[in-house]
Each structure stands twice: as C-alpha cells, then as structure tokens.
Amino acid sequence: MTQVAHRSLVRRPKRAAALLVTAVAVATAVLVGTAAPAGAASRSATPAYSPTNCSTTKYYNSWVGASETVPNHVLSQGDYGDYCVANLQWGIDNMYGSAADQDPIAIDGNFGAQTYAWVRRFQSDYKSCSGNSVDGIAGNKTNSCMQYLEGVF
Structure with a gap:
C-alpha cells in the first residue's frame, strides 16, 4: 500500500x-466456498482445499517412530478436487500396482467410493501403522503411514 x-x-x-x-x-x-450438491455435473473443489497444492503439517506416528508430513486436514469421502486426495490416490496406486490394475483407482482428487474402498484396504493391510482402525477416513495416522511408506505428501 x-x-x-x-x-x-x-x-x-x-x-x-x-x-x-x-x-x-x-x-x-x-x-x-459453497459445496455443490452430490451428483452435480459441475462441482467446485472441496471448500478451503486446493486443486494445485497440498497444505501440510507434521504428525508424530509412534509406529513409524518419527514425524511425517501429512495434510493439514482429514481426507474423507465427499472431498472433491483436493490435491491431497490426488496424492493419496497416487500412493495407493503406486503401492498396490497390479492389484490396483484389477480395480484401478482414478487419480483425480475426488474421494469417492473407490478411494474409500482402497483406503479401507490400506488401513486393513497396515493396521499397526494406521492406528488399528479401518474406517475409510484418511486422518493423521493413515496419512503419516502412507507418507512413511510411499512419500506422497
């Protein structure tokens, strides 16, 4: 000024x-922002989240024994146009490889039913690391585990 x-x-x-x-x-x-109704043809990004970068913070995961970089918000079904979700999807695709080819995950930043199912599978496969919880929500424990294993955030 x-x-x-x-x-x-x-x-x-x-x-x-x-x-x-x-x-x-x-x-x-x-x-x-304003959330668009479910199934709307043209929807905007999840309010306060960016389609071009993932805002992060540090989280200490005792199973990993270190602080890992994680999104500064929980990733869950219904998030739309979130770059952090796209990073999570990339990590799942990279980790499961040919298994993901059977039911490929779209890396589009939209946390839908397919991403929810894959997050549940990841949580089931890595219960200790992701907090012994299989809920399909990618919170700090799940995200820090994914970061530790795949370096996605």
Missing part, C-alpha cells in the same frame, strides 16, 4: 473499516 493510500485510510476511518469488512467477507467466501 502506498503512503498516499495509507494516509487516506487514516483520515477516513469509515472507509478503512469498510475495506476491512469487504476483505474479510471475500476471504471467508473463498475459504468456506
């Missing part, structure tokens, strides 16, 4: 407040 623009905002506190309210409203709309 230039010095001139800054002075005008200081002199006009109502304008500054209005600009702030507008900025907050736009940021909220971008982050919250």
Whole structure:
C-alpha cells in the first residue's frame, strides 16, 4: 500500500473499516466456498482445499517412530478436487500396482467410493501403522503411514 493510500485510510476511518469488512467477507467466501450438491455435473473443489497444492503439517506416528508430513486436514469421502486426495490416490496406486490394475483407482482428487474402498484396504493391510482402525477416513495416522511408506505428501 502506498503512503498516499495509507494516509487516506487514516483520515477516513469509515472507509478503512469498510475495506476491512469487504476483505474479510471475500476471504471467508473463498475459504468456506459453497459445496455443490452430490451428483452435480459441475462441482467446485472441496471448500478451503486446493486443486494445485497440498497444505501440510507434521504428525508424530509412534509406529513409524518419527514425524511425517501429512495434510493439514482429514481426507474423507465427499472431498472433491483436493490435491491431497490426488496424492493419496497416487500412493495407493503406486503401492498396490497390479492389484490396483484389477480395480484401478482414478487419480483425480475426488474421494469417492473407490478411494474409500482402497483406503479401507490400506488401513486393513497396515493396521499397526494406521492406528488399528479401518474406517475409510484418511486422518493423521493413515496419512503419516502412507507418507512413511510411499512419500506422497
């Protein structure tokens, strides 16, 4: 912001407040978004998630014995257009190879029934690593296990 623009905002506190309210409203709309109804022909990305990058954090998985990079949100059925989901799908495809060829997983960032089934299989095959839970939801334990084994995030 230039010095001139800054002075005008200081002199006009109502304008500054209005600009702030507008900025907050736009940021909220971008982050919250609007979910499209199931089966809609044209759907937008899952609110607050990106189709081009995977926002991550660190999570300590005691089975792995280290902190692993994981998505900063849980991946579950219904997520649409999420790059983190695409990374998970790539890891499943890479890990299961020819088994996945029998029922190939689409690497499209959409967490549908097929991704759900493959996540359940992964959780079943790696129960210790993924928290002894087979629920089809890729949370920190499942994602840190996938990261440890395949380096996807």
